[in-house]
Amino acid sequence: MPATNSDEPLVKFELYQLKKCYYIVSENATATIFRILKITQSEDELSISIEEAAKILFRQKLQLYLEKLENESADGKLILVTKAYAILGLFRFTAGYYLYLCTERKVVAVIGGHNVYHVDKTQFIELNPSRRHNTSVERKCMSSIEKVDLARTFYFSYSYDLSQTIQYGFTHPIPQHQVRDMFVWNWNMLRPILDSVGIDSPWCIPLIHGFVDQAKLSVYGKPIIVTLIARRSRHFAGARFLRRGIRDDGYVANEVETEQIVFDGSASSFPISSTTPGIPCYTSYVQHRGSIPLRWSQEFSNITPKPPIGIDFHDPFYASTALHFDRLFGHYGIPCIVLNLVKSSEKVKRESLLLDEFESAIQYLNQFLKDSQKIQYIAWDMSAASKKKVPVTKTLEQMASDIVKKTGFFCTADRFFPGTFQTGVVRTNCVDCLDRTNAAQFVIGKCVLAAQLRALGVLDSPQLDYESDAVRLLAEMYHGHGDAIALQYGGSLLVNTLDTYRKNNQWSSTSRDLIESVKRFYSNSFVDFQRQEAISLFLGNFTVHGKIVVFGEKRLQALTEKFKNGQLVRRDYRYWWTPVYVNQELRCKNAYCDSIQRKGIKFPANYFDNVYTPNSISSFSEVLLPNLISTLNFAPLSLIPLLRKSFLPLSYNGFGIEAPSLNPFIPRRNQPRDMFKTSAEEENEDEDEDDDKFRRVSLYKWLFNNEERPVHKFIRKRLHQIPVSNKVQPRDQKQPDFKIPNTDINVYKIHFQYNNISGLADNYTLLSKHDRAMYNNYADYSPDKIKEIKEKELNTYNDYFNSAISENPTLKSDRSEKVAFYSAWITDYKST
Numbered sequence: 085m086p087a088t089n090s091d092e093p094l095v096k097f098e099l100y101q102l103k104k105c106y107y108i109v110s111e112n113a114t115a116t117i118f119r120i121l122k123i124t125q126s127e128d129e130l131s132i133s134i135e136e137a138a139k140i141l142f143r144q145k146l147q148l149y150l151e152k153l154e155n156e157s158a159d160g161k162l163i164l165v166t167k168a169y170a171i172l173g174l175f176r177f178t179a180g181y182y183l184y185l186c187t188e189r190k191v192v193a194v195i196g197g198h199n200v201y202h203v204d205k206t207q208f209i210e211l212n213p214s215r216r217h218n219t220s221v222e223r224k225c226m227s228s229i230e231k232v233d234l235a236r237t238f239y240f241s242y243s244y245d246l247s248q249t250i251q252y253g254f255t256h257p258i259p260q261h262q263v264r265d266m267f268v269w270n271w272n273m274l275r276p277i278l279d280s281v282g283i284d285s286p287w288c289i290p291l292i293h294g295f296v297d298q299a300k301l302s303v304y305g306k307p308i309i310v311t312l313i314a315r316r317s318r319h320f321a322g323a324r325f326l327r328r329g330i331r332d333d334g335y336v337a338n339e340v341e342t343e344q345i346v347f348d349g350s351a352s353s354f355p356i357s358s359t360t361p362g363i364p365c366y367t368s369y370v371q372h373r374g375s376i377p378l379r380w381s382q383e384f385s386n387i388t389p390k391p392p393i394g395i396d397f398h399d400p401f402y403a404s405t406a407l408h409f410d411r412l413f414g415h416y417g418i419p420c421i422v423l424n425l426v427k428s429s430e431k432v433k434r435e436s437l438l439l440d441e442f443e444s445a446i447q448y449l450n451q452f453l454k455d456s457q458k459i460q461y462i463a464w465d466m467s468a469a470s471k472k473k474v475p476v477t478k479t480l481e482q483m484a485s486d487i488v489k490k491t492g493f494f495c496t497a498d499r500f501f502p503g504t505f506q507t508g509v510v511r512t513n514c515v516d517c518l519d520r521t522n523a524a525q526f527v528i529g530k531c532v533l534a535a536q537l538r539a540l541g542v543l544d545s546p547q548l549d550y551e552s553d554a555v556r557l558l559a560e561m562y563h564g565h566g567d568a569i570a571l572q573y574g575g576s577l578l579v580n581t582l583d584t585y586r587k588n589n590q591w592s593s594t595s596r597d598l599i600e601s602v603k604r605f606y607s608n609s610f611v612d613f614q615r616q617e618a619i620s621l622f623l624g625n626f627t628v629h630g631k632i633v634v635f636g637e638k639r640l641q642a643l644t645e646k647f648k649n650g651q652l653v654r655r656d657y658r659y660w661w662t663p664v665y666v667n668q669e670l671r672c673k674n675a676y677c678d679s680i681q682r683k684g685i686k687f688p689a690n691y692f693d694n695v696y697t698p699n700s701i702s703s704f705s706e707v708l709l710p711n712l713i714s715t716l717n718f719a720p721l722s723l724i725p726l727l728r729k730s731f732l733p734l735s736y737n738g739f740g741i742e743a744p745s746l747n748p749f750i751p752r753r754n755q756p757r758d759m760f761k762t763s764a765e766e767e768n769e770d771e772d773e774d775d776d777k778f779r780r781v782s783l784y785k786w787l788f789n790n791e792e793r794p795v796h797k798f799i800r801k802r803l804h805q806i807p808v809s810n811k812v813q814p815r816d817q818k819q820p821d822f823k824i825p826n827t828d829i830n831v832y833k834i835h836f837q838y839n840n841i842s843g844l845a846d847n848y849t850l851l852s853k854h855d856r857a858m859y860n861n862y863a864d865y866s867p868d869k870i871k872e873i874k875e876k877e878l879n880t881y882n883d884y885f886n887s888a889i890s891e892n893p894t895l896k897s898d899r900s901e902k903v904a905f906y907s908a909w910i911t912d913y914k915s916t
Contacts, residue, residue: 092117093242094286099165099183099209100150102157106183106211107137108171109146110287114698118146121287125180125211132174132181132211134280136287166207170240170289173273175624177225180212184273186240191708193298193311195345196366198244199708200296202237228614229621237568238269239296246292247315249343250368251494251506255672267315267341269293272624292316294340295568297561300349300714301554301748303542307349309712310533312561314569315341317374322619323612324516324574325391329380334407338517338573339374342565344529346536349709367536369493370416371528372511373521376426376438377408378445393434393515395441402445406660409449409459413665416509419490420459422446423483425466425514425524435515439463452658457666460490466520466585476585477550480524484531493532495539504539505672518573519580522566526582529562530555543749550586551751553715560713575611715748 094110101107106123122137140146154162168185175182188205208226239246245253247264256262263283265271270291281287294314301308319335320327327337348365379397399405412420424442426435443463450458462483470476491508510528514520533554534546548555559582567577620626888895888905895901 091286097168100162101165102162103160173270174276175273177222179222183209192296198241200241202239228618238293240289240291247290249370266317267292269318295565299557300712302714302716309347309349311345312565313343318623322616325382325384326616329375330377330404332404334404336377337375342371344369348540367495367539369532371525372509373517376442377405378441401657402448405445410661417507418457418666419508421487421510422461423512424463425520427467428465470585480527484528488531518570519578523582523585526562549751553748557715
């Protein structure tokens, strides 16, 4: 897919100090381009200037440049302060500036050749060595901001814009692409750098807060990659009871955008050239969650775990609510579907107060819209429904199916032109937007996953069973997704998990729910105030008056300034929406076509180098995609030992592996006994009981037990079809005692997955007929997908074999010599 930055990504940084100046030396993935950023402090150390000093193409020239800086300095020497992988920003409180760096990272996802990293460790560098401004307020602010644990659920990418959806990335390539600062948590920290070098500069690395996870569906050896990205809004962010409802500018509490991306991982999407894209095979779906967009709050108490809910302000025109939905129109188009899961019947009204007021707000806003543009409102008491006998998931499935049909999902087609768009979004909420909301989003995600797999040609109908490996894998991803969001907002993991609403493992899930309820109550009672202060400092939502820090005043000052300058105008209460926002599909198509007509889609020339970094040493254990959690992790226990030792797909029926046993779409619970029968077994069900024991032999024992065992009838049938040579050996010549070494047998097992190779080793006459066929099967079913592997390696073997025949003519007719030759060849090939 297209990159989101026209410049070469910078992936390594070194910070040098020269007197009061700091130099940041950065390099690209191949260490062929170096850029230098100069940071200079003022005399009072309270202001700073930033400029890009140089761009160098060779390391030798870099050394000369650094030496020149030292020589020009009268009494200074370059001192290496630290090394880092990303510059997260610059900030100050009451004294000098601090440089915020990411010193450790970890790859957690790969999207279209772009690596997504998790921040593992950070470091603050104080750019004020004199420390004369180090007051008690300064120390308190630093102590507070260090409590924002960036080693948990903060992510960045050098070349992929995590703040935007993949649909936006495809339809708004460079130079139209714009970062959505709503989800960039280090936006205020990047301000000093943005003002100097611009947002498109590779020095600016946006940081999102939320959740990123990636897993793999193994569909008969074909990898289908599922990625889940959650983006938390930086506006009105904070702790549970301290951030409720909506703000006056239309931003709500606990606002999270969740994107589910599914693509075919069997072929890379690297571009063929700088203007020609690779294989387009991406699908995505976006959901939205956020607090009920009304001015409401809860009076926090250390005694009551569920404080009463009160509506603070009754706006007859619902101006803030209108701004919120207009923003949703702008991001996603129409229809905007609201799925409200709050309680409708309570003895003492709490949640139902919000239900009535929210319905009134929707009705008021809809009266000014056309029927095709109206906000579609669905209210359903999920808590009450979970107490009934009818499963909650059944009702949610029906809702999800209707929602997906209305909004559609994004899918690419030929030459990166979008085949289908997602026009509209489903906005799900309960009171906290945590437990019930996450369960509903999972059911919608399951419904979308089936449609996405059908679009990729994996399923013939958009239906998935809850007990299938694919859905179990997706449930694990959404469980982690819900835990991350609950921990960020509520201070604990999910209280009511997916198993709670599906009524699975009631004893274990109930005890876990009680523990998490206690944790959430403790966090809300004793930790939230400190956490809220740290988040406000990190987001830059404060102002400094002398040596006093005031929270929240900065945003109000900015709004007042916009009103004075005419940048923000109060809207007519009747025309509260932006007309151009209601046609999302037309906007996407126009943006895409305009970019193609003007400059076309540009791709970095060294796409491959940025992903695989060939100039550094790495191992397969460090590569993400081969080590992703997969549906094979949910395979039957009898297959686990085999899966751990196998490299090739095990679903090829020609080698006796039952295909349904690794099918990620069949249900695992209460499976019929005949589900794992092969086609050969179904044709011969009337055979005697002796053949039955061959069909039921353990797969693990079949491949890895060296003891004598029966031959599977499918293999035996194949072997009986092989003609045996009629050549008669002379009486005085003994049959050669030939046996394939164990090392070669292991090589055969790895490369060919041939189930009965140990038995065939005793009969070399059979192997002589099979060596070429087995090699062809290896070339055909290799999962490495190396281009032209069959032709290249088979031709290499043929050339080697023919040259050997010219030196030893008996090799062509003597079976034992032929087998020995092939064994030696594959051993040499393996060693090289």
